[in-house]
Amino acid sequence: MPLLTNDKAAEIALKQDGIVPDVLDSFHGSTMLVVSYGANKDVSLGNTLSVSETQHPPQVSFLSDSPSSKYTLIMCDPDxxxxxxxxxxxxxxxxVTNISPGAGDLQPANISHGNTLSSYMGPAPPAGSGPHRYVFLLYKQSNHSNASVLTTPLGSSxxxxxxxxxxxxxxxxxxGANYFFAENK
Structure with a gap:
């Protein structure tokens, strides 16, 4: 039986719940993205969290290949x-761009020291619209990344x-990628 890695599990889940192709063309991650809204409120590849418990920014942790690397985090609702x-x-x-990884394996990232291009907005799906997928995407920046895009605040829309x-x-x-479902019944 082949070994199922975290990255492979994420790839399978993202396809199963339609995030590939609705948000991503494909996914072949290289790091584990851990998102937590507090005790027993971890985002776990398609679990369900309540709208009320996800109204404040979560704690984000991930494995980095270097303490000097910078990352960008995006949260979106494709539904x-x-x-x-x-x-x-x-x-x-x-x-949020220019995020520094935490000090050590899976320590919280330094999001507050990054550039917030779009402030956190908790889930607010319309009543009766069914479950929405809330997707977290983690991108690694490089020396070739476009600094002006990574520092210009996004518009109000x-x-x-x-x-x-x-x-x-x-x-x-x-x-890295992770996601959860939330619904306003």
Missing amino acids: APSRKDPRMREYRHWV HAGFKAKQFSAQAGLELV
Whole structure:
């Protein structure tokens, strides 16, 4: 039986729940992305969290290949206003660039020291619109990344954001992903 790694599990889950192809063309991650809203409220590849427990920015941890590397984190909702009618896909909930990894394996990242291009906005799916997928994408920046894209605040319109386009313009490499479901019944 082949070994199932965290990255392979993420790849399978992202395809199973349609994040590939709705948000990503493909996924072949190289790091584990841990997102936690507090005790027993970890984001875990498609688990369900309540809207009320996800209104404040989560703690984010990941494995980095170097303490000097910089990262970009994006959170989006590809199901706005609903999965059946995603005309506002991808609704941007959070974008932070120039994030330093935590000091040591899976220690919280230094998000507060990064550049916040779009402040955290907790899930707020319309009542009765069904479960929404809230996707976290972690990108590694390089020496060739476009600094102006990574430091320019994003506009006030959150609807129609495209993580693929943003990451291509910025010269980013996708290294991790995670997601959860939330619903407003």
